[in-house]
Amino acid sequence: MKHDPLAFFEEGRNGQGVLLIHGLTGAPAEMRLVARPLVKRGYSVYAPLLAGHGKDAAALRRTRWEDWLESVVEAAADLRRRVDDVSVAGICAGGKLGLMAAHRNPGLINAAALYSPCFHYDGWNIPRLYALMGRQIRWLAMVPFLDRMNFRETASMGIKDDRIRKMVAGMSNEGMLDSFPGRGLVEMERLGEALKQCLPTVKTPTLIIHSEEDDVSHPRHARYIADHLPGDKQLLWLKDSYHMIHVDRQHRQVADVTADFFERYNASQHPVRRQA
Secondary structure (H helix, E strand, O other), rough: OOOOOOOOEEOOOEEEEEEEEEOOOHHHHHHHHHHHHHHHHOOOEEEEEEEEEEEEHHHOOOOOOHHHHHHHHHHHHHHHHHOOOEEEEEEEEHHHHHHHHHOOOOOOOOEEEEEEEOOOOOOOOOHHHHHHHHHHHHHHHHHHHHHEEEEEEOOOOOOHHHHHHHHOOOOOHHHOEEEEEEHHHHHHHHHHHHHHHHHHHOOOOOOEEEOOOOOOOOOHHHHHHHHOOOOOEEEEEEEEOOOOOOOOHHHHHHHHHHHHHHHHHHHHHOOOOOOO
């Protein structure tokens, strides 16, 4: 596997692998809470670092969503060399990248899980100006200085649980950024548009998990994806989390539902699994 000090891999025992994709300005460390239950269930997990992430806003500005997607595809290919099956789960932009990678590379990724999918930031705790800019970002992208602008994270950090929020706040030394460069928001919007165009032809079995209290991404985004996916899909609503469902109060439930979904699909393909 491609070596990166911020990425992590944990060996499982059932021949199935899960690729865990962090979100925009995030880092692999944020995926550890959902990774642990998956490993206990027997899965091998690999959380790679997306291109341009893990350093600073300037490095992120130099990348495009296609670079992030290439990171996911390369990581999936690396993981596939170690396991029989690869599935992918990602938070927000990471989920969109995972589904796009699965769609564009048939046979590489069997199933996908999208956590808190988001096309633009419009949750109940997003400042009105940010929400307005998010809806108009494709036009604002023409403004020369937008690339140099940074947008601060909300005070809640997308996390309902105070204790977990404090824990995540201390992870800045693990590659997580506390602001969003304007260029990153533009690229997230472009990724969303690319995904919308291909949704009607996506055949990848897809799990969508979204909180009814999501403070960053309105539930309409999850409904849109579910309504436009023609194939095998499952939409699950959570009631006690904000946006970062993979680290918030219900992260164990998120991991268990993800494992159940992937196991149900992969078991139909490979009824006899490797044993430890």
